[in-house]
Amino acid sequence: MSSTTRDRILDALEGVLIEQGPSAATLESVADAAGVSKGGLLYHFPTKGAMTTGLVRRLAARAEEEFAAARRSPEGVARFFLRTSLPGTAEEAELYWSVIAALRSKEGVPAEAAELIGRMFEQWSRLLHEELGDPVLAETIRLVGDGLYLSAIAGLPQPDPRLLERVLEHLTARADAARSVGGDGAAPADSVD
The missing domain is CATH 1.10.357 (Tetracycline Repressor; domain 2)
Known part of the structure; x- marks a missing residue:
């Protein structure tokens, strides 16, 4: 997994998309997969769209x-x-x-x-x-x-x-x-x- 929190979140998003598909890629599921709080995720990506763009x-x-x-x-x-x-x-x-x-x-x-x-x-x-x-x-x-x-x-x-x-x-x-x-x-x- 990548070293920065931002990279961990994107790694987690990739994992959720690969394993479960786009409908499962919620802010909550990605935060959980990345091992960060939802607030921590929102600090880096304030919306699901921002996370997808990242x-x-x-x-x-x-x-x-x-x-x-x-x-x-x-x-x-x-x-x-x-x-x-x-x-x-x-x-x-x-x-x-x-x-x-x-x-x-x-x-x-x-x-x-x-x-x-x-x-x-x-x-x-x-x-x-x-x-x-x-x-x-x-x-x-x-x-x-x-x-x-x-x-x-x-x-x-x-x-x-x-x-x-x-x-x-x-x-x-x-x-x-x-x-x-x-x-x-x-x-x-x-x-x-």
């Missing part, structure tokens, strides 16, 4: 680390994005599903939280466009990655693994070709069949 800020900071890793990756942003387009763990899937469900409920969740989630998705789009220079290919890759991730966290049926492997190989081959052109827009805009 968690989304934490997720956004983690996403920034992932964006930096994608930029540094010798495999390129597109391959990195597609390779990481499935939740790494069941807990990650539950956490993001719960956060999205909480945002969709609009029950006291500040607009900042939804905007931060939106920016995470937009940043992947920007990185793919910058690397590939082919807007159709960049958006195709983004939509495939987002679709895989969102389908997985929603518990929807996943594609046949062999077919998915062929789809990803096709897209990464196209991405490699676009990268070799330089990602400066020189790739033809209709490069995706």
Whole structure:
């Protein structure tokens, strides 16, 4: 568990969301899970919406680390994005599903939280466009990655693994070709069949 009270509260919120879902994430349940009084929780997060925003800020900071890793990756942003387009763990899937469900409920969740989630998705789009220079290919890759991730966290049926492997190989081959052109827009805009 993290060292500060604020971090302990956010850790507890993550735990409650993963184990019990967004409806169980009350101020009382999170305070209890964090081992703090409700007053202690309210000192750091005066509302459930503030607490949710705090968690989304934490997720956004983690996403920034992932964006930096994608930029540094010798495999390129597109391959990195597609390779990481499935939740790494069941807990990650539950956490993001719960956060999205909480945002969709609009029950006291500040607009900042939804905007931060939106920016995470937009940043992947920007990185793919910058690397590939082919807007159709960049958006195709983004939509495939987002679709895989969102389908997985929603518990929807996943594609046949062999077919998915062929789809990803096709897209990464196209991405490699676009990268070799330089990602400066020189790739033809209709490069995706």
